[in-house]
Amino acid sequence: MKDLDLKEIKERSLKIRERYHQLEQQHHGSEWMVEEDALAFLTDAGLVGRLTMSQQGRWPKGEQTIAELEHKLGECVWWLTILAQRMNLDINEATGKFLTKTENLLE
Numbered sequence: 001m002k003d004l005d006l007k008e009i010k011e012r013s014l015k016i017r018e019r020y021h022q023l024e025q026q027h028h029g030s031e032w033m034v035e036e037d038a039l040a041f042l043t044d045a046g047l048v049g050r051l052t053m054s055q056q057g058r059w060p061k062g063e064q065t066i067a068e069l070e071h072k073l074g075e076c077v078w079w080l081t082i083l084a085q086r087m088n089l090d091i092n093e094a095t096g097k098f099l100t101k102t103e104n105l106l107e
Helices: 007-028 034-055 065-086 089-107
Strands: none
Touching: 007 065, 007 089, 034 065, 065 089
């Protein structure tokens, strides 16, 4: 699989989220609020922790750990992209600012 840049991640993420909004409308009569998206992200981030423990041999999980961990890591990037967009932030700019600030702190 080819490397993705943040622009492509953002574009594809937004298309997927729009489809989920349609499903939310169908099943619940309304789209999730930003807070619900944030809670879903935190749930997935917690699962990354548990799957990491399993991958490192610190929690008995089973054979699917690597595939599940890979999926949840990707899903967390997706959620962060969606959360930034829903709160009128640019994920590229936020990431760039974080990296620059952190690099400067560590120099």
